[in-house]
Amino acid sequence: xxxxxxxxxxxxxxxxxxxxxxxxxxxxxxxxxxxxxxxxxxxxxxxxxxxxxxxxxxxxxxxxxxxxxxxxxxxxxxxxxxxxxxxxxxxxxxxxxxxxxxxxxxxxxxxxxxxxxxxxxxxxxxxxxxxxxxxxxxxxxxxxxxxxxxxxxxxxxxxxxxxxxxxxxxxxxxxxxxxxxxxxxxxxxxxxxxxxxxxxxxxxxxxxxxxxxxxxxxxxxxxxxxxxxxxxxxxxxxxxxxxxxxxxxxxxxxxxxxxxxxxxxxxxxxxxxxxxxxxxxxxxxxxxxxxxxxxxxxxxxxxxxxxxxxxxxxxxxxxxxxxxxxxxxxxxxxxxxxxxxxxxxxxxxxxxxxxxxxxxxxxxxxxxxxxxxxxxx
Numbered sequence: 001x002x003x004x005x006x007x008x009x010x011x012x013x014x015x016x017x018x019x020x021x022x023x024x025x026x027x028x029x030x031x032x033x034x035x036x037x038x039x040x041x042x043x044x045x046x047x048x049x050x051x052x053x054x055x056x057x058x059x060x061x062x063x064x065x066x067x068x069x070x071x072x073x074x075x076x077x078x079x080x081x082x083x084x085x086x087x088x089x090x091x092x093x094x095x096x097x098x099x100x101x102x103x104x105x106x107x108x109x110x111x112x113x114x115x116x117x118x119x120x121x122x123x124x125x126x127x128x129x130x131x132x133x134x135x136x137x138x139x140x141x142x143x144x145x146x147x148x149x150x151x152x153x154x155x156x157x158x159x160x161x162x163x164x165x166x167x168x169x170x171x172x173x174x175x176x177x178x179x180x181x182x183x184x185x186x187x188x189x190x191x192x193x194x195x196x197x198x199x200x201x202x203x204x205x206x207x208x209x210x211x212x213x214x215x216x217x218x219x220x221x222x223x224x225x226x227x228x229x230x231x232x233x234x235x236x237x238x239x240x241x242x243x244x245x246x247x248x249x250x251x252x253x254x255x256x257x258x259x260x261x262x263x264x265x266x267x268x269x270x271x272x273x274x275x276x277x278x279x280x281x282x283x284x285x286x287x288x289x290x291x292x293x294x295x296x297x298x299x300x301x302x303x304x305x306x307x308x309x310x311x312x313x314x315x316x317x318x319x320x321x322x323x324x325x326x327x328x329x330x331x332x333x334x335x336x337x338x339x340x341x342x343x344x345x346x347x348x349x350x351x352x353x354x355x356x357x358x359x360x361x362x363x364x365x366x367x368x369x370x371x372x373x374x375x376x377x
């Protein structure tokens with residue numbers, strides 16, 4: 001059976017950031033955390049019954065929004081309710097996304113006490129001027145204190161999010177961000193380029209971003225610093241200490257299965273191969289999601305013709321690449337369904353074959369979209 005994870009979406013934030021295209025909503029009054037927690041558990045119960053879930057959960061990821069706005073009591077009730085409905089492995093990875101503000105970091109110790117064992121802290125930058133440009137509500141000092149509080153609260157596994165290519169950023173400011181982050185000794189750093197996504201404020205009113213040459217220089221210099229500090233790049237934008245990769249995200253990228261509960265949450269569930277692999281999505285609006293209705297959300301089967309692209313757009317993000325055995329195991333398709341595109345990518349040095357595994361070359365990782373286009377049905 002494929003590994004199974006659980007994603008929980010909590011859609012509220014203190015403020016909607018101008019670059020954010022996630023399903024997040026600024027808090028206007030109070031968060032209905034009791035009502036929403038009840039709905040999450042009902043949502044899960046319906047999925048468990050509808051899809052006949054009998055596999056253990058290997059990871060739980062609470063994302064948003066800003067899930068750390070919820071009280072430890074509400075999250076404790078949520079986790080206990082999940083454990084009553086599903087088998088959870090003893091060494092389950094439970095991640096909570098958190099912002100660095102004082103309000104959230106004061107709860108870190110309580111989060112640890114209820115079983116959350118991994119934090120993902122949305123720092124983005126330690127530079128106050130850049131944070132202001134991004135519309136963030138925390139300061140650089142608060143970000144530093146949040147990481148220190150994570151250590152003090154007993155978290156031996158946490159991620160820091162850093163963005164590069166920010167409005168007003170320089171090589172020097174970006175290097176300082178990276179050096180500061182590494183100095184806080186996280187086990188994982190997500191380092192990704194800012195992009196102007198549709199349906200965001202920045203997309204409608206674009207800020208002036210660094211030019212491509214400067215962005216490439218920033219990326220190269222910071223990656224060198226990460227390597228020197230013994231962070232291993234295991235995915236396009238993910239770097240970790242040894243054995244500290246994010247189990248939940250790796251399951252996504254290996255085309256594993258996951259339940260998705262909460263407003264706008266997505267899931268992917270395999271029942272039979274290759275014709276019964278479904279993508280699920282829940283109502284996006286928090287009000288609609290909370291409404292007492294019979295609408296549970298939509299499920300759509302992935303066409304067999306789309307599976308090669310679906311598989312590769314995930315697996316090729318990983319440095320470990322993929323094997324043809326893994327391809328057959330999770331899709332149910334024969335290896336020759338990847339041809340002739342697979343051979344073309346090898347001939348063009350976009351992919352490399354070694355020890356019966358296929359990897360992106362350095363050129364291929366830079367032109368991943370070009371690779372994936374070859375596998376479109």
